[in-house]
């Protein structure tokens with residue numbers, strides 16, 4: 001599972017438009033997608049035609065520390081279309097920063113919520129629409145994401161301010177000893193103006209070349225689709241906006257290599273695709289040895305199946321696996337256990353539960 005935050009503190013640069021349309025295009029490409037609306041403005045929710053009165057429980061109830069109100073993430077998920085689900089937001093979410101202030105691990109609430117999610121289906125992608133600020137909500141999104149798409153519009157002052165976002169990503173990355181890959185997405189681009197071209201060069205400089213090849217042009221169909229509460233591919237499949245967001249989705253699907261798996265953090269949701277293969281991780285500060293056994297090593301773990309601790313408490317190992325279905329278990333100090341980060345399990349012939357990994 002890949003978790004991607006759409007973040008930039010600048011308002012109106014196309015975060016929500018990107019979150020909705022990028023997610024819809026991933027779903028169209030047969031990926032299972034959950035879009036989390038993390039903005040109290042609830043624009044992603046509204047933009048998918050979910051009205052305020054239809055939202056019973058929102059991300060507020062997932063993140064609140066008040067035990068009487070708290071619910072699990074999977075309890076608020078609404079189906080939007082095939083392969084596409086939404087975790088909605090509403091204005092209540094604006095109270096969260098205050099409620100969580102001074103609370104321990106307040107930046108890890110979304111991380112915990114995703115880890116504790118109970119769903120039968122596994123998501124290939126979780127996309128998070130961030131608010132236009134660098135407060136606790138955006139921190140929660142960055143804390144759980146391996147990748148960040150920063151939409152930058154080609155207007156005045158557009159690159160102004162993104163340095164702060166890059167700085168914060170850097171701080172979080174250092175604190176968690178992991179790399180969060182940030183890439184800029186050029187939005188609201190007007191090919192006809194020299195000015196847009198100049199800003200494009202500015203963006204390249206600012207992001208040291210970490211910029212998507214796909215560019216989102218200004219297209220009125222995107223605005224119209226949003227006003228009808230639809231992703232643009234459902235509104236007008238052939239318009240420029242649909243083509244641009246489809247190209248972005250394909251670029252992201254193709255480019256596993258813009259994540260940096262060499263430096264490992266825990267992987268919420270179980271094993272993940274990395275540049276060098278499938279990355280398995282297990283967290284424990286107490287364990288003396290962690291091995292892995294599964295269909296891919298005939299359930300016979302030996303020396304080479306030992307996981308290494310890449311940072312304190314996170315054990316990791318990469319296997320090169322072909323597409324297919326694999327059952328596996330960790331062996332922690334001799335005890336066989338299922339992968340606590342992976343909700344997918346399957347019972348074997350004698351009823352023992354194994355973790356399940358499907359590689360498409």
Ligand SMILES: Nc1ncnc2c1ncn2[C@@H]1O[C@H](COP(=O)(O)OP(=O)(O)OP(=O)(O)O)[C@@H](O)[C@H]1O
Pocket residue numbers: 010011012013014015016017018039043130131132187188189216217218219220222223226
């Ligand atoms: N490529 C585009 N072409 C035309 N209009 C666009 C495009 N991208 C975004 N817009 C319009 O620009 C406005 C701002 O876009 P959007 O809401 O996606 O920005 P945002 O970054 O999420 O804003 P906020 O910071 O308030 O959350 C919206 O009216 C949207 O319909």
Ligand SMILES: [Mg+2]
Pocket residue numbers: 015016017039043130131
């Ligand atoms: Mg928005």
